[in-house]
Amino acid sequence: MDVRLNKIIVLLCKSIGQRKIYFSEHPIIREGCQELITELQYFLGEAEREKISIGIADNKLVYEGHYLFGPSIMGLQLVEFARLLHCFGFAFTAGINIREVQCLLDLTDHLAHPVNSLQEAEEFLRSRHVENIQLEAHCAHPSSSSDEDQVGQHGGASEGSGELHSPLLVYQALYDVVAKSFCDASLHNSLDINGTQTMSEHLLNSAGPCFSDILQFVEYPDHDSYTVGHSVRVATLAVFVADTLGVEKNQLVDLGTAALLHDVGKGRIPSEIIYKRGKLNDEEFALMRSHPELGAEILLDHRESTPMQIAAAFGHHIRYAGGGYPAFPPWGARSHFVSLLQICDVFEALTAVRPYKPSITPLAAFGIMINDKGAFDPELLFAFISALGIYPPGSQVRLNNGYLATIVASGKEIDKPKVRITHNEVGVEVKEGSVLVLDLAKETKERIEVAELLVGEQACEANAQGLAAS
Template sequence: MLKKIPIQQVQLGMYLQSMEGSWLSHPFWKTKFVLREAADLEALLTSGVPAVWIDISKGADVQTAPAPDSLVQALMDEPQPPPPPPASAPPPAPAPAAALARPERVSLGSEMGRAAQTINRSRQAVTALFGEARMGKAVDAEMCMPLVEEVADSVSRNPSALISLARLKTKDDYTYMHSVAVCALMVALARQMGLDETETREAGLAGLLHDVGKMMMPLEVLNKPGALTDPEFAVMRTHPERGYEALREGGKVSEPVLDVCLHHHEKMDGSGYPKKLKGDQISLLARMGAVCDVYDAITSNRPYKTAWDPAGSIQRMAQWQGHFDPVVFQNFVKSVGIFPVGTLVKLASGRLAVVVDQNPANLVAPMVRVFYSTRSKMPIPVQLLDLSQASSNDKIVSREAPQDWGFKQLDELWSKPAA
């Protein structure tokens, strides 16, 4: 049973179903959960959220909860996770060993070196893998799993490091590195959506192999520097089916992975391809693959198109009605950040900064590197600023387009240490 209560009545032990106000403004990395931590309660009470909806069949009611507290905004009507045990139930069983072994989160700077090594190894592995596929050899999915594991471990330590570095791919290696990037994005999204570790690895493998059908495309079409003609585009639209058949014939590929390969270009309104599936006809993993595939494509330099900035890409994707599953898309935004690493932002102080890391508990207050004054129109000493800390005395007021300011080397500010 759902009940709406003012923020002042929120208490630990309540099951937070949704929050009043914009889902982008609430302080939580997840949605629909039992409020157990005092720190989460404090974050909610100071978030400005006026009221919340609680489910008293899954958690404490106002009269029985032990202390005041707060919480959560529902993204939309997302699929309901399994209900948590009632307060009187015995403690849950220990987590599986695989989940316990997940690396702890570290800063982006700490992970950057390892992520770069993973990307270099991934580039070689995927180039070889796709090269064999182009020659008609079967793709051995089991051989891909060590690579998926390495990517998943990097994403566990810091999702932004590998995902952001993979975005810097060149036009020449786009086809190969796009698959690595989508693998990492799928892992991050799967974790955000609460999939278990086995399902998360399967999502990563699906991302890695989703575009294998492009290896069956004519090179003059695949690498064409300009826009495709209608006949050329018709050829390219066959890559999901070609990839599906190649993976199926090779064996050892699960049905969910095959499904993503075949259906990652389907759209929720039925206007996608190859089968024009609509809504729930599209599997969850394929809906996830659609979002991850498009985001990496439009934030990367390609043979015929210059990359869009990360936050601007998210803003545009949000406006494509009927394209993506709204719940999956909103979870995706939370997985990469409202202001992804590399985003140029303007602060209330009039300074410009580039986002260099996320604060998972507060997505609107990331770590930034300040470097320019809009008032003096001059560079200023580079400074690292954690906007989630009250001592920063600053906040983001807008996203800025790098081209409007003439910044051509913005990536160096977040991908390399400050001078």
């Protein structure tokens, strides 16, 4: 997958989300439009083309007849935008300018009164003299080039039956529900607690067999999405670990919902503070530290919220032995579920890329957490480490025989997980039907073992190669 194409999709989706919050001439919108145009011009120049078309079929992004699996964790924003416009994709030509992108984004505001047809959406753009953006009337299904397999001629992308059958769709839907919660919180709108709970149920149904596949999507293509992606990964980790501990299904669903919403208070924190790349000053730091209380207050305003969800928002920065923030009330009761969520929250923060720091390995993160005495429930921390192993499911690794592999599950020995081979020693992708799953604890004769954990850009590259063929 082309990295620049990935960035174009990320920027487009981010701009759609921001336009729901900011007015058209806001500096954030204009800067985003300019960045998008710059990337589009670079892409068209390098490809020596005049036009780029991004289609939508089966709720997935399509480019040049191929699904874009994992081009953007924000991709569902674009899918939903197309559905509301009754179109099947977007085409951009070389003469595009900021005003035209702003006009396209204005449709997110215009959709407070939704258009009734593709023709109406097209007329909206024509009336504003937009010549370098076209709404696509159809998109050919990647599995066939025949006219019979084209995905509709009207009505927008299919909403499907409500079931999510792939890790990609599960992850994108999780991302979208968290992004919507942040947006609703920032606008002081009601949250869709029930919709978030439904997505937690989908996550639970996928956490066992597809856990490693879902985690592969949790790579941040740009720093501006990390706050939302953080909540998704924390939820995935919490549900997976709690499931291995035998927690009942209804509690797992509640835990997943609580994790997806645990940072919702950040929706009330100015974005310039959330995404600041430098060190926060004292006033900014104090405001950032207020997000647990803000989150609890937001959830208290909703009848659908559960005690676990409110407690998770309030208590995920409170240390096990005391301390942290906000101050733990003397009448408060500690929850094992919130303690587990706190562990997942810190582990994710340590191992993920941030605007202000690189990622570190899971093993290094475990060391930091174990040595931070009094920070975590020791029994739960041990259970967490045991469930993940030093190579958590979804991690990309290079084996000592040169093969690339994805961690499927932890093994009986902490440094010998179960892996799925994705590429051979010369980088050739293992074709479907020939996929080999190895339990390294049993590979004693060949002495196959993990030689290197791929992190950062190496992991992103491996993910892109593997997901493009999934």
